[in-house]
Amino acid sequence: MDKNQILKEFSADPDRYYKVKLFEEQGFIRKGCTKCGRFFWTLDANRTLCPDDGTDTYSFIGEPPTTKRFDYTQAWKQVEEFFVKNNHTSVSRYPVVCRWRDDLYFTIASVVDFQRVMGSKVVFEFPANPLVVPQTCLRFKDLENVGVTGRHFSSFCMIGQHSIPDNGGYWKDECVDLDFRLLTQQFGIKKEEVVFVEDVWAGGGSFGSSLEYFVRGLELGNAVFTEFQGELGQHTTLDQKIIDMGAGLERFAWITTGTPTAYDCCFGPITNHLMEKIGIDSDSEMLRNYFTTIAKNLEIYDDLTEVRKQTIKTTGLTEDQLNRIITPLEGMYLIADHLRTLIFAITDGALPSNVGGGYNLRMMLRRINGTIDRMNLKLDIDELIDMHIDYLKDTYPELESKRQDVKTILELESQRYVESKSRMGKMATKLKDKGRAPSVDELITLYESDGITPEYLKEVEVISEIPSSFYAKLSDLHQSDKKKAMEQLSLENIPETDMLFYKDDPMEFEAKVLKVFEKGIVLDRTSFYARGGGQEPDHGIIAGFKVIDVNKHGGVILHELEGGIPSEGDTVSCKVDSVRRANITKNHTSTHILNSSARQVLGSWIWQHSAFKEDDHARLDITHHSSLTDSEVADIEKAANQIIAKDMQVTIENYDRGTAEQKYGFKIYQGGVVPVKSVRIVSIEDFDVEACGGTHVKQTKDIELIKITRTKRIQDGVVRLEFVSGPTAQEYVKQQEIIQTQNKEESAQKEIKDKAREENKDKAREKIPVFIEKVLSGESLESEGIAVNGKLCFTADENYDDYFHQNFGKKLVAKDDTAAFCGIFEAGPTIRVIIFAGEKSGVNAGDIAKEIASILGGSGGGDAKFAQGGGKDTSKKDTAIQKAKSMILG
Ligand SMILES: [Zn+2]
Ligand SMILES: [Zn+2]
Numbered sequence: 001m002d003k004n005q006i007l008k009e010f011s012a013d014p015d016r017y018y019k020v021k022l023f024e025e026q027g028f029i030r031k032g033c034t035k036c037g038r039f040f041w042t043l044d045a046n047r048t049l050c051p052d053d054g055t056d057t058y059s060f061i062g063e064p065p066t067t068k069r070f071d072y073t074q075a076w077k078q079v080e081e082f083f084v085k086n087n088h089t090s091v092s093r094y095p096v097v098c099r100w101r102d103d104l105y106f107t108i109a110s111v112v113d114f115q116r117v118m119g120s121k122v123v124f125e126f127p128a129n130p131l132v133v134p135q136t137c138l139r140f141k142d143l144e145n146v147g148v149t150g151r152h153f154s155s156f157c158m159i160g161q162h163s164i165p166d167n168g169g170y171w172k173d174e175c176v177d178l179d180f181r182l183l184t185q186q187f188g189i190k191k192e193e194v195v196f197v198e199d200v201w202a203g204g205g206s207f208g209s210s211l212e213y214f215v216r217g218l219e220l221g222n223a224v225f226t227e228f229q230g231e232l233g234q235h236t237t238l239d240q241k242i243i244d245m246g247a248g249l250e251r252f253a254w255i256t257t258g259t260p261t262a263y264d265c266c267f268g269p270i271t272n273h274l275m276e277k278i279g280i281d282s283d284s285e286m287l288r289n290y291f292t293t294i295a296k297n298l299e300i301y302d303d304l305t306e307v308r309k310q311t312i313k314t315t316g317l318t319e320d321q322l323n324r325i326i327t328p329l330e331g332m333y334l335i336a337d338h339l340r341t342l343i344f345a346i347t348d349g350a351l352p353s354n355v356g357g358g359y360n361l362r363m364m365l366r367r368i369n370g371t372i373d374r375m376n377l378k379l380d381i382d383e384l385i386d387m388h389i390d391y392l393k394d395t396y397p398e399l400e401s402k403r404q405d406v407k408t409i410l411e412l413e414s415q416r417y418v419e420s421k422s423r424m425g426k427m428a429t430k431l432k433d434k435g436r437a438p439s440v441d442e443l444i445t446l447y448e449s450d451g452i453t454p455e456y457l458k459e460v461e462v463i464s465e466i467p468s469s470f471y472a473k474l475s476d477l478h479q480s481d482k483k484k485a486m487e488q489l490s491l492e493n494i495p496e497t498d499m500l501f502y503k504d505d506p507m508e509f510e511a512k513v514l515k516v517f518e519k520g521i522v523l524d525r526t527s528f529y530a531r532g533g534g535q536e537p538d539h540g541i542i543a544g545f546k547v548i549d550v551n552k553h554g555g556v557i558l559h560e561l562e563g564g565i566p567s568e569g570d571t572v573s574c575k576v577d578s579v580r581r582a583n584i585t586k587n588h589t590s591t592h593i594l595n596s597s598a599r600q601v602l603g604s605w606i607w608q609h610s611a612f613k614e615d616d617h618a619r620l621d622i623t624h625h626s627s628l629t630d631s632e633v634a635d636i637e638k639a640a641n642q643i644i645a646k647d648m649q650v651t652i653e654n655y656d657r658g659t660a661e662q663k664y665g666f667k668i669y670q671g672g673v674v675p676v677k678s679v680r681i682v683s684i685e686d687f688d689v690e691a692c693g694g695t696h697v698k699q700t701k702d703i704e705l706i707k708i709t710r711t712k713r714i715q716d717g718v719v720r721l722e723f724v725s726g727p728t729a730q731e732y733v734k735q736q737e738i739i740q741t742q743n744k745e746e747s748a749q750k751e752i753k754d755k756a757r758e759e760n761k762d763k764a765r766e767k768i769p770v771f772i773e774k775v776l777s778g779e780s781l782e783s784e785g786i787a788v789n790g791k792l793c794f795t796a797d798e799n800y801d802d803y804f805h806q807n808f809g810k811k812l813v814a815k816d817d818t819a820a821f822c823g824i825f826e827a828g829p830t831i832r833v834i835i836f837a838g839e840k841s842g843v844n845a846g847d848i849a850k851e852i853a854s855i856l857g858g859s860g861g862g863d864a865k866f867a868q869g870g871g872k873d874t875s876k877k878d879t880a881i882q883k884a885k886s887m888i889l890g
Contacts, residue, residue, distance in 0.1 A: 002232075003200055003202055005232060006200045006202060006207060006232050007198070007199065007200045009232065010198070010200055010209050011039050011198050014030055014039065014198070017198075017209040018030075018039075018041070018198050018209060018211065020172050020173045020176040020177070020211075021173040021176075021177065022173070022176050022177045022180055023041055023176075023196075026043060026180075026191065027043060028041040028042060028043055028196070029041065029042060029043070029045060031047065031048065033048070033049050033050035033053055034048045034049060035049055035050070035053040036050060036052070036053055038050045038052075038197060038198065039197070039198040040195050040196060040197045040198065041195070041196040041197075041198075041211075042192075042194075042195045042196075043191055043192045043194075044192050044195075047195070050195070050197055051195050051197060051214035051216075051217045051218075051219070052217065052299055053299075054216075054217055056216045056217060057216065057217030057292075057295065057296055057299075058216065058217050058218065058291075058292045058295040058296065059216050059217070059292070060215070060216045060218065060254075060255050060258050061258055061259070061260060061288050061291060061292045061295075062258055062260075062284070062285075062288040062292075063258055064255060064256055064257060064258030065189050065190060065193050065215060065216060065255065066187055066188045066189055066255070066256045067188055068187070068188055068256060069256050069257050070187075070252070070253055070256045070257070071253050071257065071265045071266070071268070072157075072249065072250065072253045072265060072266040072267075072268070073268070073391065073392070073394055073395055074253075075249055075252040075253040075256065076134050076157070076159075076249055076395050078186050078187065078252075079132070079134075079159050079182065079186070079247075079249070079252065080132065080134070081186070082178075082181075082182050082185075082186040083132040083161065083178070083182075084132075086178060087130070088128075088130045088131055088132045088161070089127075089128035089129075089130075089131045089132075090131070090132055090133070091113075091127055091128060091131050091132070091133040092133070092398075093133060093134055093135050093136050093396065094107060094112075094113040094133070094135060094666070095107065095348040095349070095666050096136050096137070096138050096155070096344045096345055096348050096350075097345065097348045097349055097350045097357070098112060099666040099669040099673070100116060100661070100666060100669060100673055101115065101116075101117060101673065102117070102672065102673045103117070105356055105357030105360075106137075106138040106139075106345075106357055106360075107135065107136070107137055107138065108137050108138065108139055109135075109137055109158060109160075109246055110133050110135035110137070110158040110159070110160025110162070110244075110246055111160065111162065111242070111244045111246070113133060113135060113160070114126050114127075114162065116657065116675075117673070117675065118675055118676070118677075119675070122204050122205075122206075123240075124164070124240055124242060125657065125658045126162065126164060127658060127662055129162075129163060129164050129167055129168050129169045130161070130162060130163035130164075130168070130169045130170065130243070131160075131161075131162055131163075132159065132160065132161050132162075133159075133160040133162070134157050134158075134159060134160075134249065134395060134396075135157065135158045135159075135160050136155055136156075136157055136158075136344050136396075137155060137156055137157075137158045138154065138155045138341060138344070138345065138360075139154065139155070139156075140154060140360045140363075140471060140474075141471060141472050142471070142472075143363075143364075143367075143471040144304055144466055144468060144470070144471055145304060146333070146334055146337050146338070147263070147329075147330040147331065147332075147333035147334035147337060148294075148304060148308065148330050149294055149295070149298055149304075149307075150260065150261035150262060150263070150291040150294055150295065151250075151251070151254070151261070151262045151295070153250060153262075153266075153337050153341075154337055154338055154341040154364060155337075155340060155341035155344055155345075156248055156249070156250050157248070157249035157250065157395075158246045158247070158248065158249070159221070159245075159246070159247040159248070159249050159252070160244075160245070160246055161175070161178070161179070161223075161243065161245035161246075161247070162242065162243060162244060162245070163175065163242075163243040164240060164241070164242060164243075165241050165243075169243070170243070171225070171241065171243065172223075172225055172243075175223050175225075175243050175245060176196070176211060176223060179213060179221060179223060179245065179247075180194060180213075183213070183215065183220070187252065187255075187256060189215055189255070193215045193216060194213060194214070194215055195213070195214045195215075196211045196212065196213050196214075197211070197212045197213075197214065198211065199211070199212050199222070201222075201224040201226065201244075205229055205230070206226050206227075206228060206229045206238060207226070207227075207228050207229075207232075207235070208224060208225040208226040208227040208228060208241075209225050209227070210222055210223060210224040210225060211223050215255055216255070217295070218251055218254070218255055219248075219251070220247055220248065220251050220252060220255065221245060221246065221247030221248070222245070222246055222247070223243065223244075223245040224243075224244040224245065224246075225241070225242075225243060225244075226238065226241065226242040226243075226244055227241050250262045250265075250266045253265045253266055254266075260282075260284065260287035260288055260290070260291045261287075261291055261333065263333040263336060263337065267336045267337075267340065267388070267391070268387065268388070268390075268391030268392075269387055269391065270336050270384060270387050270388060270391070271332070271333075271336065273384075273387065274332045274335070274336065274379075275332065277377070277378075277379065278328050278331075278332055278375065278377060280324075280325060280328050280329060280332070281324070281325070282325060282329070283321075283325065286315075286317070286321065286325070287325075287329075289315050290311060290315050290317065290326065293311045293314055293315050294307060294308070294311045297310050297311050297314075302468075303468050304468055305465050305468070328375060331371045331374070331375050334367060334368070334371055335368050335371055335372070335379070335384070336384075336388075338364040338365070338367055338368050339368060339381070339384055339385065339388060340388050340392075341361075341364060342361060342364055342365060342406070342410065343385060343388055343389065343392075343399060343406050344396075344399075345361055346361075346402065346405065346406045346409050346410070346605065347398065347399050347402040347405075347406060349604065349605055349607055349623075350605075351409065351605050351623050351624075351625055351717045352364075352365055352409070352413050352625075352717075353625075353715075353716040353717030353718075354448065354451075354715075354716040354717070355715060355716060355717060355718075358716070358717050359448075359474070360474075362413065362451070363447070363453065363474070365410065365413050365414065365417070366417060366451070366453045366455075366456075367453060367455055368381075369414055369417045370453055370455045370456050370459065371455070373459075374455075374459050381407075381410055381411070381414065382407050382411075385403065385406055385407055385410070386403070389403050389406075402604055405603050405604050405605060408603065409605065409625060412625055412626070413625075420451055423450070424450070424451070424452050424456060425460075427446070427450055427452055428452070428456070428457065428460045428462050431446075431457070431462045432460075432461075432462055437462065437463045437464070438457075438462070438463065440467045440469055440470055440473060443457070443463075443467065443470055444470070444473060444474055447474065454466040454467075454470055491515075491522075491553050491554065491556045494514060494515050494522055494556050495514070495524070495556075496554070496555030496556060497522065497523060497524070497525065497526055497555065497556055497557040498524060498525035498526070499525075499526065499557070500525055500526060500527040501526075501527050501528070501529045501538075501695060502680075505527055505695075506527055507527065507575065507576045507578045507581070508573070508574065508575050508576070509525070509526075509527055509573075509574050510571055510572065510573050510574065511523040511524055511525045511526060511571070511572060511574055512524045512525075512569070512570070512571050512572075513566050513567065513568050513569060513570045513571075513572060514568070515568060516565055516566070516567065516568050517558065519558070519560055520549075520558045520559050520560040520561060520565075521542070521558070521559050521561065521565060521566065522556055522557065522558055522559075523542075523557070523559065523572075523574070526550075526557050526559070526574070527574070527576050528540065528542075528547060528550045528557065528559055528574070528576055529550065529581065529584075529694075529695055530550045530551050530552035530557045530558075531549070531550060531551050531552070532552055532693055532694070533611075533671050533692060533693050533694050534591075534610060534611040534612045534613055534671070534694075535584060535588055535613045535694045535695065536584060536612075536613060536614045536615070537549055537550035537551070538550055538576050538577065538580065538581050538584075539576075539577045539580055540574065540575050540576040540577040540580075541574070541575045542559060542561060542566070542572055542573075542574045542575075543564075543566040543570065543572035543573065543574075544564070545561040545562060545563045545564045545565065545566070546561065546562040546563055547559050547560070547561060547562075548560050548561070548562045580615045581695065582726070583615045583616065583725075583726055583727070583728060584613050584614065584615055584695070585694075585695040585696060585697055586697060586702065586703045586704075586725045586726035587613040587614070587617075587618035587723075587724075587725050587726075588613045588618075588694045588695060588696060589650060589684070589696045589697045589700070589702075589703060590618065590640070590703055590706050590723065590725040591608070591611045591613060591618060591620045592670075592682065592684060592688045592690055592692070592696075593640045593643050593644070593684065593687075593688065593700065593703075593706065594620050594636065594640050594706065594708075594721060594723065595607075595608050595620060595622065595670060595688065595690075596684075596687055596688040597636050597637075597639035597640040597643065598620075598622050598624075598636050598721070600639055601632060601635045601636050601639055602624055602632065602636075605623060605624070605625070606622050606623060606624060607622065607623045607670060608620065608621070608622060608623075608670040608671060609621040609622055609623050609718045611671070613694070616724070616728050617709075617722065617723075617724055617728070618722075618723055618724070618725070619720055619721060619722045619723065620720070620721045620723070621714060621718050621719070621720045621721075622718070622719055622721065623717055623718060624717070624718070624719045625717060626713070626719075627711070627712075627713040627719065628711045628719055628721075633708055633711055633721075636708065636721070637706065637707065637708045640706045641705065641706055643684065643687060643700050644700045644701060644703050644704070644705065644706065645701075646700065647699050647700055647701040648684050648685045648687060648699070648700045649684075649685055649698070649699060650682065650683070650684050650696050650697055650698055650699065650700065651682075651683050652680060652681070652682050652683075652696065653680075653681050653683075654678050654679070654680055654681070655678065655679055655681050656677065656678060656679075657674065657676070657677055657678065657679050660679045660681055660691065664681065664689045667689065667690075668681065668689055668690055668691040669690075669691060670690045670691075670692075671690060671691065671692055674691045679691045680692060680693055682694075682696055684700060703725050703726060704725070704726050704727070704729065704730060705725065705726070705729040705730060705733070706723055706724075706725045706729060707723060707724050707725070707729040707732050707733060708721055708722070708723045709722045709723060709724055709732065710722040757798070757799065760799040761799060761800065761801045761803075761804065764799055764800050764801075764804050765803060765804055765807070767784070768804065768807055768808050768811065769811075771784065771786065771808060772808070772811055772812050772815060775788055775791060775793060775812060775819065776791070776815060776816055776819075781793070784797075785797030785799065785800075787885065787889060789889040789890065790818075791812075791816055791818050791819035791820070791838075791841070792819070792820045792821075792841065792843065792888055792889050792890070793812065793819070793820070793821045793822070793888075794821075794822045794823075794884065794885045794888050794889055795822075795823050795824075796823070796824040796825070796881045796884075796885075798825070798826070800823060800825060801825065802825065802827060802832075802834075804823075805821075805823035805825060805834040806834065808821060808823070809821035809822075809823065809834060809835070809836030809866075810836055810866075812836065813836045813837065813838040813841070813865075816838060817838035817839045817840045817841070818838050818840045818841050819838045819841060820835070820836060820837040820838055820841040820843040820845075820888060821834075821835070821836045821837075821888075822834070822835045822848060822884050822885075822887075822888040823835075824852070824877075824880065824881055824884055826874075827870070829872055829874075830856075830858065830870045830871060830872050831856050831870055831871060831872075831873075831874060831877055831880065832868065832869070832870035833848070833849060833852040833853070833860065833868060833869055833870060833880070833884060834867075834868045835848045835849055835862075835866070835867050835868070835888070836865070836866055837864060837865055837866075838865075839865070843887075843888055844864045845862055845863065845864055845865055845866055845867035846860075846861070846862045846863050846864055846867040847864075847887070848867065848884060848887045848888060849861065849862050849867035849868055849869040850867075850869065851883060851884075851887065852869060852870075852880050852883060852884050853869030853870060853871055854871075855871070855873075855876050855879055855880045855883060856869075856870060856871025856872070856873050856876055856877075856880050857871040857872060857873035857876070858870050858871025858872060858873075859871075
């Protein structure tokens with residue numbers, strides 16, 4: 001949809017689309033900007049330019065238009081007080097991790113709180129009407145602006161003012177009247193300072209007019225009147241018109257304080273604390289000038305580097321001022337901003353990682369760490385986290401309970417950063433050697449596969465500037481790829497299947513065949529559970545044929561059969577494999593138990609990533625930062641089995657979605673988004689509550705036992721628990737016991753054997769003098785495993801060790817210089833050979849060692865009198881023995 005086209009059309013009929021009662025009552029005049037042509041409404045008869053082009057742009061810096069000063073927290077109190085006084089319900093913020101939409105990782109606007117996707121349609125569900133919400137929103141597209149422009153944040157509080165015209169709500173007239181009074185009465189801004197600009201909003205198939213309101217060039221809010229759907233010209237009015245007013249709380253604080261940047265009034269005591277720590281001596285007149293110019297230049301130049309360059313030029317900033325004040329300030333603002341965003345995200349259960357939305361979080365922490373490194377700061381991150389939370393908890397009390405978790409996660413991530421630094425250094429050297437700067441795509445690959453941030457590359461001078469499209473591109477890649485496609489079958493005109501597994505769930509029943517496909521049949525009713533939510537389908541028999549698969553297509557269930565197929569219209573008898581179903585059911589309830597047990601043991605960041613429930617095995621993938629230790633696994637298993645031992649009741653109730661969300665929170669969406677209005681809530685008393693469409697046991701004792709069989713870190717930030725439950729778990733324990741007994745027996749036997757061999761070796765050592773006497777007197781040593789020919793001896797008997805060979809050989813040739821000895825034996829993974837040859841024996845020790853070693857694939861060395869060698873090719877052991885024997889005995 002072409003926004004400009006809509007704007008043209010709407011602005012051509014201002015009375016219908018833009019003129020509100022307030023404009024008439026107060027005497028607002030409609031004007032066209034003499035520079036850009038856009039239409040705006042003002043009380044100032046002399047005004048000729050729109051706020052973007054006006055001469056008063058950002059003149060509030062250093063000179064705020066209000067007599068009262070409110071920082072971030074106080075500004076919200078003012079906003080809340082005003083709207084509550086005017087019959088709005090103040091709603092707590094929704095999580096910044098957008099669990100209720102599968103096309104968004106993070107909540108990007110206040111209106112998203114109330115949007116639910118049903119098929120291809122977006123519907124609105126308001127917990128109250130009208131309402132106001134301080135919604136923390138995360139946006140990563142302008143990351144390079146954060147800290148530099150004075151007004152860009154990676155997360156900000158959107159004041160959401162929302163209303164549905166009927167049922168107690170209101171429409172345009174009242175909305176604009178409220179917003180005007182908020183500015184003038186509550187905040188004390190002069191009426192003449194407020195300018196409304198005509199605009200339109202379009203998205204998700206609907207559109208409407210909007211009025212942006214500005215004070216001294218600063219856009220404070222935008223009141224959107226979502227009214228139409230379809231293409232312009234053929235559009236129709238929505239059944240459900242919506243007021244979607246979003247305003248930036250940070251900007252409300254800024255306009256009243258007039259600080260050089262919005263950062264100075266929004267991070268509580270942190271800004272001053274950091275200034276002292278870093279030792280920045282700020283010069284307020286210089287900063288006022290600098291940041292006012294930055295704001296103006298942002299409207300002129302597209303590229304941030306250019307904005308900064310031009311600003312430095314026009315304000316006449318010296319190199320010294322730049323290095324001593326501006327650059328450190330930018331770093332400091334970045335640290336404060338990014339840390340605040342991470343606190344919200346981690347509190348709401350997100351983890352920094354290499355996948356999905358976790359990317360942006362890891363990127364932000366890397367930017368914090370990189371900045372600390374670059375500025376050579378000694379900062380206590382934990383202390384900064386405490387300061388943020390202490391400051392924010394008045395507005396957002398939920399941050400308090402996750403204080404420690406946030407510290408744990410950030411500490412761990414920072415450690416990883418330190419560990420990766422030397423690797424990054426090597427990569428940077430390689431890149432420098434290439435002699436050309438990497439492209440944006442290459443930079444993205446470097447970040448994604450090696451975790452190397454462009455800030456770091458700039459730092460080590462691989463690149464001179466960070467390309468302005470880098471963050472936008474990265475954020476596009478990781479914003480909304482959660483959606484998955486679903487195979488479609490032509491099922492029109494087939495009534496939805498009556499799902500008996502949600503009712504009395506008979507294991508044997510009769511049903512009518514409604515439709516026969518090549519791949520299966522549709523019945524009018526069924527107890528066969530269709531694959532869904534990670535739960536595998538039921539098997540069994542329909543009309544004498546085996547049911548091998550069951551799938552849901554919308555509300556229609558398709559049974560795949562093997563061996564034959566009944567005819568349309570037949571009434572067939574059906575039997576579900578109840579043993580299989582019982583096992584799967586136990587595994588399903590077990591995933592819920594393990595999920596909450598893992599959260600209890602590991603931390604609040606544990607969410608179900610995905611799950612799979614089969615007859616004889618199951619797995620649960622959870623979001624966790626590291627591999628699990630044996631003791632963590634044992635603790636999770638113990639906690640889970642305690643829930644079984646407590647025999648908790650499992651209850652299933654259907655709720656209206658909004659009611660369920662308000663009652664239990666968004667934790668219910670462990671299995672993902674629920675695309676229907678009524679949600680099925682499965683609760684294991686107060687231990688675990690989830691929205692789930694699967695089958696469950698009635699009491700936790702029915703599960704008997706849960707055993708975790710294996711765990712594995714399957715991707716960055718995700719750990720898999722493989723487990724069994726019920727009879728399979730009992731069987732698993734029995735098997736483990738058998739294996740253990742076997743292992744014990746085997747190791748006992750091995751111990752006996754080893755002991756005997758050691759004893760033999762000891763005995764052999766004692767026999768050395770006796771053996772020597774026997775050789776010298778010409779007696780046979782056949783029975784001792786030693787072959788003798790004259791005074792030449794050879795042995796490969798395993799009862800002789802290194803000590804024996806060394807001592808026997810050495811002493812033998814010392815007593816008789818016509819004697820020689822060769823021994824072959826195993827030493828660990830290698831086969832070794834040792835040769836001693838008397839001077840007059842006619843044997844060359846070195847030749848034998850070299851020959852044998854080469855047969856064994858190793859090396860050997862020494863001289864004619866003593867040599868040794870060996871190799872690892874055990875398959876050649878016999879060949880080596882034969883060769884050695886023939887070489888020494890002749
Ligand atoms: Zn203009
Ligand atoms: Zn479930």
